[in-house]
Amino acid sequence: MTLFGLEMGGQEIASLCGLLAVLALWIAALRREKRSIKWFRDWEAARKARRDAELAGEDNDRPKTGPWG
Template sequence: MTLFGYDLDGQQIAALVSLLAVLALWLVVLGRERGYARWFRQWEADRKARRDAELAQHGQGPKRGPWG
């Protein structure tokens, strides 16, 4: 097989295929990691909003600063 004017044998083709497979794997992992980070930030914001609403319902405001 010829690629960009170079003759590639079976071992080089296998190495190229495995390199492309590893690149695809890393792209999938990166996408899932970014999705998890986005989900976790949203979950944390929702949890804080629920807690603040619960504190406001009991007559306590959300604490601001280290002394409340």
């Protein structure tokens, strides 16, 4: 087989296929990493919103005493 004017044997073709497979694995790993980061950020925002709502609900039930009301 000739590629870009160079004769490629079985070993070169196998190496090229291996490099392409490794590239595909890296792309898949990067996608999973980005997806997990997005999931964690969404989870953290939802947790913070639940916590803020919980704290806001507790503040209304507390008796207003002291110099700051």
